[in-house]
Amino acid sequence: MYNPSSLKAEEFINHEEIIDTLAYADANKDNLELIDQILEKAKERKGLNHREASVLLACDNKEKIEEMYQLAQQIKQDFYGNRIVMFAPLYLSNYCINGCVYCPYHISNKHIARKKLTQEEIKREVIALQDMGHKRLALEAGEDPKNNPIEYILECIKTIYSIKHKNGAIRRVNVNIAATTVEEYRMLKEVGIGTYILFQETYHKESYEKLHPYGPKSNYAYHTEAMDRAMEGGIDDVGLGVLFGLEMYRYEFAGLLMHAEHLEAAHGVGPHTISVPRIKRADDIDPTAFDNGIDDETFAKICALIRICVPYTGMIISTRESQAVREKVLKLGVSQISGASRTSVGGYCEEEPEEENSEQFDVSDKRTLDEVVKWLMEMGCIPSFCTACYREGRTGDRFMSLCKSGQIQNCCQPNALMTLKEYLMDYASEDTKKIGEALIQAELENIPKEKVKEICKENLEKIEQGIRDFRF
Ligand code: SAM
Secondary structure: OOOOOOOOHHHHOOHHHHHHHHHHHHHHOOOHHHHHHHHHHHHOOOOOOHHHHHHHHHOOOHHHHHHHHHHHHHHHHHHHOOEEEEEEEEEEEOOOOOOOOOOOOOOOOOOOOOOEOOHHHHHHHHHHHHHHOOOEEEEEEOOOOOOOOHHHHHHHHHHHHHOOOOOOOOOEEEEEOOOOOHHHHHHHHHOOOOOEEOOOEOOOHHHHHHHOOOOHHHOHHHHHOHHHHHHHOOOOOEEEEEOEOOOOHHHHHHHHHHHHHHHHHHHOOOOOEEEOOEOOOEOOEOHHHOOOOOOHHHHHHHHHHHHHHOOOOEEEEOOOOOHHHHHHHHHHOOOEEEOOOOOOOOOOOOOOOHHHOOOOOOOOOOOOHHHHHHHHHHOOOEEEOOOHHHHOOOOHHHHHHHHHHOOOHHHHHHHHHHHHHHHHHHOOOHHHHHHHHHHHHHHHOOOOOHHHHHHHHHHHHHHHOOOOOOOO
8 A cells, every 4th residue: 555656645645654664663762783774874865764764763772862963963064064044934814714723823713813915015024024134935824715816825926026125135935825736836836936835734644634624724635645736737846844743743754754755756856845843822722732742852853863864855943943942953954944033914014913913823033033143153054045046947856966966065155155245235233244254254165166166256245346146
């Protein structure tokens, strides 16, 4: 029944295979010989399958866990250097007809304020985001074919790309909207989206059906097969994720990796990103009502193992997590973080009065983008506002093969430095600017090719003179 290249949800995310995998992991969690073999394989940096990964997740030997962390850090460094890509979510509408029991946008929540941005309001939100320095957005919307039809989403994306305020621009719009049809995915592709992101929430079908009691999202197979339709529609950068806390994390972890293996087997390209959200308090949602919450240590282990198991897949962490947790997992493999996020509709322009709350969940990291950028640099990371890959056609398998060849360092490193320079020139505080200028000088030396380094230096000077948007 289990078949990674099948296009049927229950065959590529096969319950029996997950149960067998977990039993195999339990049986081998103290098998140090096998664990060493798996770690040796992981050192080849070609990833691990869901069975091998599940053994590592089950292992509670402190020394071995430390080895996993070391390896995750090493792989992170080798593939991503110390670059961290920055983004912000933009909530378009919280109208929703689903019944997701963990999300305050569920239709039976009658007291949350329902809002949908007009194109004028979007303009204001985007200008506020540009004025902070953001270049990359993740659009968020509830599922409601009447209030948020695809035409509305497409219009919003066009509006966002059209706004050029001072030196600002949103250069990559990723989209996190409900599962849809091949035809609508094709429309999203045509309008120029970056990644299509859809969280599975849980891979456990029975739990999924309980957690999504009604509405279009209640169809497990339709939701689980969404990425296949997105790829059929021409979107080859897709972002996976589960909402940790809904089901047993070991089940979810195996499912997540099986999903990645499926995309590789069926379409020849794995997921572009994996997100690792945990349930948060929200309007009428109490996270303690869910039995499967994971502690920070387990969360860190999951992040480290994702880095080891899918080295070419970016990993995203949002402001659901605190500064301390973010700091820990950044080292273990996270490659993208959001900064200064608002999870309310229209939240970048105006603070909402208490009685008009439209937030999706509470954010833990409430710092400004400048504070986040400065903090990253103080830890030796390079905040990158780069959006070059998809604009240069480096998506899907083209991105993956460049990544595998190691050549990506000659694009990503200079692009990170040039976009950071733009940020420093246009938006940074004096303190941040000082740290950033020194960081850029030091990091120029880490561009492997001399020729690329020279061009990068020239471009940095042109940015000083006011020219923008250089990229490799
Ligand atoms: N409506 C779309 C969908 O159903 O996929 C868009 C996604 S929704 C705006 C973004 C994500 O937020 C959801 O996929 C879910 O994983 C997450 N989310 C929902 N409620 C949450 C909560 N209480 N805490 C943390 N994350 C939550």
